[in-house]
Structure formats: structure tokens, C-alpha cells
Amino acid sequence: MNKHNTELNKITKVLNDFNINEIGKKIRFCSRKRIIKPFELVMSLITALGDKSISTVTDLHRYFVKLTETDVQYKPFHNQLSKPEFSQLMKSLVDVALTQWQQQILGTDATLSDFKRIVMQDGSSFAVHDSLKETFKGRFTKISPAAIEVHVSWDLLKGYPEDISVSPDSQAEYDFLPDAKSLVDTLFLADRGYFKLSYLGSIDIAGGFYIVRAKATVNPVVVAAFNRHGKVLKRFSQKKQKDVKKHIRRSVIVDMDVEGKTNYRLIASWPKGKSEPTYWATNLSREKFSAEAVIKLYSLRWQIELLFKEWKSYCNLQKFNTRKATMMEGLVWASLLTLLVKRRICMSVQQLGGIELSTFMVAKNTQGWFYQLMESITQGMISTLNKTWQKTINFLSKYAQRANPTRDKEKGRLKCGLDPIIS
Structure with a gap:
């Protein structure tokens, strides 16, 4: 089996009809075969959310009809998204993707050799329909009575989330911090919303390291x-x-x-x-990390902000005009799965081409490859899929390269001693 097929198989190991349909049966999303199968529904959502900017469930329905070449009407399609099990289906698939698609894409030099991982924690919120305020209470009730916050623990060296949670925006951010015991030999970075001295003390006791912006x-x-x-x-x-x-x-x-x-x-x-003044709390030793070095390391946290921008701008993490809480939450997980799909494709093409790609450019420049690849995966025609995959590799290798790798080493994400791992 050549490298091209190996990377494609990594993608389709998660995105395949047997896998997704079996998960649908297991969680009782579907008890018998229907015209709208979990696999086709999931693939249509990924395609719609990753292809263009959309804002309505009607837009999602149009993509389903086009991708599956069926004449399913809007109501039965809407009914599938309305099921209480819909959000569980999408979350289960995200969990599978997080397990199957992890791969280290950045290495560290001698300066950062103490750290096996560099983990960032952050959250991003957005308003949803006001009628959802009982389920998703907003933090600023006069402005947004209902709002969702997505909490992410992200491994910078893998370029991939480790853990994701969805909650009401009003729920405390502290509740979603990773277990301090899981941060052994790990550098933890977070903004001042996560500044909690007892937690930082626990990281230190566990043998981890932290740089957290302190409250004024x-x-x-x-x-x-x-x-x-x-x-x-x-x-x-x-x-x-x-x-x-x-x-x-x-x-x-x-x-x-x-x-x-x-x-x-x-x-x-x-x-x-x-x-x-701005304050940073850390337990890094002064002998090895000067104050300037600590501040420079903290600047890596900007990468998770770029992750949220990519998610919102090019994977449609946004408000949908629905009054059903499980549908809204399910679409959040579907948006996240779309992000993970694009990042997995980016990693695969980067390994095959031996060149650095921009995850942002891959997420943004979907015209000419994304719909066609999702369509080929959905249809399951091996010969067509292989040809489409090759076209995807050629397109992204040409049009999604990082704009200035040299600048990345001087001022960007690689300035602190990180190096891309490219075979």
C-alpha cells in the first residue's frame, strides 16, 4: 500500500458508512434502516459546514439533497436533527476522530526538551436563540440571554484538540480545566480567566509547568x-x-x-x-527561562485564538435559528468534526508533499476540492475517490502552503524552538 492510500485510509477509517451507521445504531439514533442514514447525514453536514458560509437548517437540507442525490423533503430531514440523540451522535464521532487522528506535527529543540506536551486552554462563546436560555444561560443576560461556550484543551505539538466541552456560557471556566495530574512534564498555557492559584499549585505538585496570565x-x-x-x-x-x-x-x-x-x-x-501592567504567573525556573523567554512562550497561546477563528469563519461555528437545544448542540459538534476533518486532511497532505501547509489556508480555500472529496467519500467508489484524493493533494500542495516559513521561525509560531515534523 503506497503512502497516498495510507493517508487516505486514516481519513476514511473515521468517515466510513459502517463505522458511522454502527455508532448511530449503538446510541439509538436509528433503530432500523431509513432513507436518511447516519452516514449520509453526517457527511452532508460536514460538507455543508466546511464548504461555504451557511446560516439556516434549510441550507443544510439543500446540501443533503445534492450530496445524496435524493428527494428527501425538509421535514423528515429536520426531524433527524431534532432527535435528542443527534447531539450524542455528533459528539461520539468527535471522540472517535480525536482518538484516531492524533499525530504530532511539531517537535521541540533543546530549550523546550523538558516538555513532552504544550497544552493550551481557552473557550469561545456565541449567542443562540433566546428561547434556549433555560438550557444555555448566557453570561450577559441583558445582551445575550442564551449563549453557548465551547471549552478546548489543545495540544500545540499535535495541532489538535485533546478535549472539548460544550456548556452554558454562564458556567465557570474553571470547571473545564484539564486534570492537573494529566499535565506531568507538560507546559500549560492559559489566559487570566483560568488563573486559579490552587490549580496552579496542583500542576506544580504533579510535576507540570505553567504560564498563566494573572489577574490585575x-x-x-x-x-x-x-x-x-x-x-x-x-x-x-x-x-x-x-x-x-x-x-x-x-x-x-x-x-x-x-x-x-x-x-x-x-x-x-x-x-x-x-x-x-500585565502579569504572568509561572513555575519555570529563572535559570533556564528568562522573563523575556517566559513572555515569548506565552505568546504561543495566540495559536488557540487562530483555532477559534478558523472554526468560526470556515467551519460555521455559529448561531442557527433553532429553538431545539439538542439540535443546536449537535450542530456545534458537527462544526467541530468539520474542523477536525480539515485538519486531518491538512496533516496528511503535508506528510505526503513534504511541505509546510497552513491549516488556516486549508480551511479557507475549499473551492475546487472539499465538496468533491466529501462527495467521493460518501459515494464510496474507490477509483473515483483515489483520483479525487490525488487532485486534493495537488491543489493543497500548491495553494495552501504557509506563506512565509522563514518569518515563522523569527516572529511566528516557531520562534520559541518549535520545528515542523515533515517526512
């Missing part, structure tokens, strides 16, 4: 402080953080050891144009 209200006792050159700043010592804040000048970095319920290292910098 943090007020531990400063035990020792240093400037960027390692010089001791005596006027900071043995004072509360709020009392030394006035001594932090603009364009200056202060590196502090602090103590309280948890002892940690607190780095402060006052960026240009900001009204107050």
Missing part, C-alpha cells in the same frame, strides 16, 4: 524582585504587590518571586498604550 487584582507578598538583567530590586522586597505596582515603569520588565497560598514566579511588564 493579584496581591501576593513579593519575596524578591529582579530586573531583566538579573539585578536585585531591593525596594520591591517584602511588600505587597499592590504597594510595588507604582514602581513598575513603562517598557520595563520586573521578575518577582512571590508567596501566599501558593508560591510562584510573577512577571510584570507594562506594554505601550496600556493603562496598567
